[in-house]
Amino acid sequence: MVSPNTKVVSSNAKMVSPHATEFPFFPFMPSGVGSLPLTDVKTALKVVFETFPECPHWPQLPKLKEEYFVTQFLGPLLDLDLLEFSEGKGWGFKDKNPDFVDNMTRFYEWYLESEEPGGNRDAALDRFAMTKKGARGFYAFLEAFGGDECLSRLLQADPLVVKGQIIGPVSAGFLLHDAEGKASFYRPDLRDILVKCLKKTAQWQVRRLGAVTGKRPMVFVDEAFLSAYGSQMFVSLDRRDIVEALDEMLEGIEAEGGISGVHACTGGEWSILFETRANVVNTDVYGYFTSILGCLDAFNGFLERGGIFAWGVVPTSEAATRETVETIVHRLVDYMVALKGKGVNEKRLSKQSIVTPSCGTGTLSEELALRIYELTKEVAARLRDDMPLRNPNDKGRYQM
Numbered sequence: 001m002v003s004p005n006t007k008v009v010s011s012n013a014k015m016v017s018p019h020a021t022e023f024p025f026f027p028f029m030p031s032g033v034g035s036l037p038l039t040d041v042k043t044a045l046k047v048v049f050e051t052f053p054e055c056p057h058w059p060q061l062p063k064l065k066e067e068y069f070v071t072q073f074l075g076p077l078l079d080l081d082l083l084e085f086s087e088g089k090g091w092g093f094k095d096k097n098p099d100f101v102d103n104m105t106r107f108y109e110w111y112l113e114s115e116e117p118g119g120n121r122d123a124a125l126d127r128f129a130m131t132k133k134g135a136r137g138f139y140a141f142l143e144a145f146g147g148d149e150c151l152s153r154l155l156q157a158d159p160l161v162v163k164g165q166i167i168g169p170v171s172a173g174f175l176l177h178d179a180e181g182k183a184s185f186y187r188p189d190l191r192d193i194l195v196k197c198l199k200k201t202a203q204w205q206v207r208r209l210g211a212v213t214g215k216r217p218m219v220f221v222d223e224a225f226l227s228a229y230g231s232q233m234f235v236s237l238d239r240r241d242i243v244e245a246l247d248e249m250l251e252g253i254e255a256e257g258g259i260s261g262v263h264a265c266t267g268g269e270w271s272i273l274f275e276t277r278a279n280v281v282n283t284d285v286y287g288y289f290t291s292i293l294g295c296l297d298a299f300n301g302f303l304e305r306g307g308i309f310a311w312g313v314v315p316t317s318e319a320a321t322r323e324t325v326e327t328i329v330h331r332l333v334d335y336m337v338a339l340k341g342k343g344v345n346e347k348r349l350s351k352q353s354i355v356t357p358s359c360g361t362g363t364l365s366e367e368l369a370l371r372i373y374e375l376t377k378e379v380a381a382r383l384r385d386d387m388p389l390r391n392p393n394d395k396g397r398y399q400m
Contacts, residue, residue, distance in 0.1 A: 024160035024161055024215075024216070025160065025161065025308065025354075026054070026160070026384070027350055027351045027352075027353055027383075027384065028353050028354065028355050028380045028383040028384050029054055029055055029160070029354050029355070029380065030051070030052055030054075030055065030354070030355045030356065030376050030377055030379075030380035030381075031052050031055040031056075031057055031163050031310075031354060031355075031356055032048065032051070032052055032057050032163075032356060032357060032360075032361075032373065032376070033057075033165070033220070033222070033263060033265070033282070033312070033316075033356055033357055033359055033360040033361075034057055034058075034059070034060045034165040034220070034222065034360050034362075035059070035060040035061070035062055035360030035361060035362030035363075036048075036059045036060070036061060036360075036361055036362060036369055037062075037063055037361060037362050037363065037364050037365065037366050037369050038059070038061055038063070038366060038369075039061060039063050039064055041059070041061070041136050041137055041140040042140070042150075042151065042154070044059035044061060044137055044140075045059065045137070045140055045141065045144055045151060045154050046154050047059075047370065047373060048141075049144070049154045049155055049156050050154075050156055051373045051374065051376070051377045052373075052376075052377070053155075053156040053157035053159065054157065054159055054160045054161075055159060055160060055161050055162070055163055055218070055354075056141075056159055056162060056163065057162070057163035057164065057165065058135075058137050058138045058140075058141035058142075058162075058163075058164055058165075058209075059137035059141070060072075060135075060137055060165065060360065060362060061136060061137050061362070062362040062363070063362070064136065066133045066134050066136075067134060067135065067136070067137075068134075069167045069171075069172065069175070070083065070085075070091050070176075071131070071133075071134040072130055072134040072135050072167075073130065073166055073167055073172075073197075073198060073201050074172070074194075074197055074198075074201075075128070075129070075130065075131055075134070075201075076107065076110060076127055076128055076197055076200075077107070077193070077197055079127075080103045080104075080106055080107050080110075081094065081097070081099065081103050082094060082100065082103050082104065082107065082193070083176070089177065089181065090175070090177070091175065091176050091177075092176055092177040092178060092179065092181075092184070093176060093177070093178050093179065093184055093190050094179065095178050095179045095190065096179040104189075104193065107193060107196075107197070108196075110124065110127050110128075111196050111197075111200065114127070114128065114200055114203075122207075125200065125203060125204050125207065126204070127200075128197065128200035128201045128203070128204045129201075129204050129208075130201065130204070130205070138164070138205075141162075142208060142209070142212045142213075145162075145212050145213040145214075146212045159213070159215055160215070161215055161216055161217070161218050161259070162209050162213045162215045162217050162218070163217070163218045163219070163220065164202075164205045164206070164209055164217055164218070164219040164220070165219065165220045165221075165222055165263070166198060166201060166202045166205065166219060166220075166221060166222065166249075167198065167221075167222055168198070168221040168222055168223035168225075168226075168245075168246065168249070168262070169185070169191065169194050169195045169198055169221075169245040169246065169249060170185060170223050170225050170226055170242055170245065170246075171222065171223050171224050171225040171226075172184075172185075172194050172198065173185025173186075173190075173191055173194055173225075173245075174225045175225075176190075176194070178190060185237075185241075185245075186236065186237075191241070191245065195245045195248050195249060196248075198221075198249055199248055199249045199252035199253075200252070202219050202221070202249055202252055202253050202256075202258075203252050203253065203255070203256040203258075205217065205219055205258075206219055206253055206256040206257060206258035207256055209258075210256075210257060210258070216257065216258065216259060217257075217258045217259065218258065218259035218260075218261055218279075218280065219253050219258050219259070219260065219261065220261035220262060220263045220280070220282060221246060221249050221250065221253075221260075221261065221262045221263070221278075222262075222263045222265075222360075223246070223262060223263065223264050224264070224265055224266065224359075226242070226264045226266065226268055226269075226272065226273070227264075227266035227267060227268035239269075239272060242272055243272060243275060243276055246262060246272075246276045246278075247276050247277050250262065250276060250277050250278050251277060254277070254279070259279045259280065260277065260278050260279045260280070261278055261279060261280035261281070261282060261310070262276060262278045262280075262281055262282070263282040263283070263310075263312075264282070264283050264284070265283075265284045265312065265316075265358060265359035265360075266284065266288065267284070267287070267288030267290075267291045268288075268291060269291075269295070270283060270291045270292060270294070270295050270298075270299075271294070271295030271297075271298040271299075274295060274298035274299050274301065274302040274307070275298055278307065279306075279307060279308060280307065280308040280309075280310055280354065281302060281307060281308075281309055281310065282309075282310035282312055282354070282356055283310075283311075283312055284312040284358035284359060285311050285312055285313050285332075285335060285358070286312060286313050286314065286315045286319075286331070286358045287315070287358060289335055292339070293338075293342065296339075296342055296343070296344070299339075299344070300343070300344060300345075303344070303345065303348050303349060303352055304348070306352070307352065308352050308353070308354055309349070309352060309353055309354070310353075310354035310355070310356050311332060311335075311353060311354065311355050311356065312356050312357060312358035312359065313328055313331065313332045313335075313355060313356075313358070313379065314328060314355070314356070314357045314358060314372055314375045314376045314379060315357075315358055315372070316357050316358045316359040316360070316361055316364065316372055317364075318368070320368060320371055320372045320375060321368065321371065323375065325375065325378045325379055325382055326382075328375065328379045329379055329382050329383060329386075332355075332379070332383070336349060336350070355376060355379055355380040355383065356376060357372050357373070357376055361373070
């Protein structure tokens with residue numbers, strides 16, 4: 001266990017957070033990845049608060065068409081006419097537009113204003129706010145903590161930490177193209193705009209979540225496209241570009257006082273995740289556990305610097321209908337035994353663990369999503385109860 005008085009430094013000598021405070025946390029604390037297949041916000045909040053009372057997340061509701069990542073997280077780029085949607089091509093940058101350079105310049109003015117300390121910074125950061133139409137779950141989450149009589153009744157307990165999430169720069173950079181149809185992540189100018197816009201929206205999330213809930217927010221950067229690295233189709237994708245883009249976002253989260261996390265729901269080169277400055281790394285171990293075995297040095301370094309590993313051990317597929325609490329617990333214990341056999345410190349691994357579903361549930365049926373959430377809650381409870389090192393008076397508070 002990391003001492004509350006320990007200065008935690010990452011394996012590449014970067015400070016984990018310039019605003020280090022205690023991370024209220026206990027081993028195998030459960031939480032969700034983010035999305036639910038619901039359209040009623042109140043129902044979604046009820047599910048989240050009942051399932052994850054210690055670490056609730058604001059619910060993303062992708063079945064509401066307004067909750068696409070562009071409208072949810074990239075509002076400033078729409079406001080400045082930097083993006084457009086075209087039939088057959090989808091969303092992309094308007095980099096051939098005659099006004100593009102002027103509009104891009106205006107974006108950087110907004111960005112720099114939000115970086116300046118002082119009274120105008122808050123107003124400048126508000127330009128990067130998510131809209132109520134594009135993030136209904138986020139605003140309802142705030143209202144539940146902020147005194148809305150109806151929604152506040154859904155709160156089951158006083159959380160230890162609250163969780164948010166945002167699309168990552170790699171995923172956004174492959175979903176958005178330039179005017180010629182090339183993935184925007186390959187363009188340094190477009191990638192920089194994406195990273196800085198997402199960084200500011202993440203910081204705005206941290207500020208709003210912290211101010212309204214009174215808790216230290218944990219925000220995950222979600223990278224569904226990380227598996228592109230190393231594949232033959234994306235041979236020109238540079239590892240340094242990925243790490244630098246992620247670290248810029250993660251550092252922004254920490255600079256605002258948040259706990260930074262990164263989530264990947266596919267296999268691949270997971271060492272990239274552990275080499276970033278992330279406080280928490282969340283991966284789909286149910287389907288891709290062997291990816292850890294290929295980067296044990298990076299994984300060990302992550303744990304040694306105080307990193308928290310979020311086991312995505314509950315499948316977000318039909319497999320969840322066949323699994324039970326017992327089978328998932330046995331699976332996770334087998335994984336931990338395998339890692340111990342490879343030299344991973346058992347005590348550190350046990351105490352620096354969170355439990356989540358393997359991915360979001362937004363594309364699933366409501367029935368399956370609810371089962372996955374319930375399994376996650378029950379698996380976490382069983383692991384805590386059976387954990388031989390567990391001290392019921394120790395909440396496992398880590399210096400992050």
